[in-house]
Structure formats: structure tokens, C-alpha cells
Amino acid sequence: MLGREITHRRVTDEQELEIYTSVGMTPEFARLLNGMEQRTAGGSEERAFKSEKAIIGREELKDYFEANKQLWVV
Numbered sequence: 001m002l003g004r005e006i007t008h009r010r011v012t013d014e015q016e017l018e019i020y021t022s023v024g025m026t027p028e029f030a031r032l033l034n035g036m037e038q039r040t041a042g043g044s045e046e047r048a049f050k051s052e053k054a055i056i057g058r059e060e061l062k063d064y065f066e067a068n069k070q071l072w073v074v
Helices: 013-024 029-042 043-047 061-067
Strands: none
Touching: 029 043, 029 061
């Protein structure tokens, strides 16, 4: 479709931090993103979406807000 092969290449945390800072991110923000990616790779998002408390796919967002007004109204 693009007319060229695209390959995946694993990078180390240090390489990723270098890539982020080379495009202008502060080292602090680069470390924050890298930490988020480490947690995602460790299954944090999967655990959140498979939790019994997850509402994803179970009801419409509007219905959730309506049923939980007390959480959003000051």
C-alpha cells in the first residue's frame, strides 16, 4: 500500500529517551512517557479494561453520567 516495507525495531529505554529528547522533549517529560510505556507493556491498560469496575462497552457514556450525576455536580 505504501510501496515500501515497514519493519518494527525494538529500542531500549535509553534509546527511547534519546529519541524523545532529540525532538525537543524535556528529559523529565521523556522519562514520564517512557515510564507510561513501561507500565503499558507490563499490562496496566489490560488490567484496567478487564476490571469488573470498567464501564467500557457496558453502557453509553451519557447513561453513565446520568446515573452518576452526584459525582459531577458541585
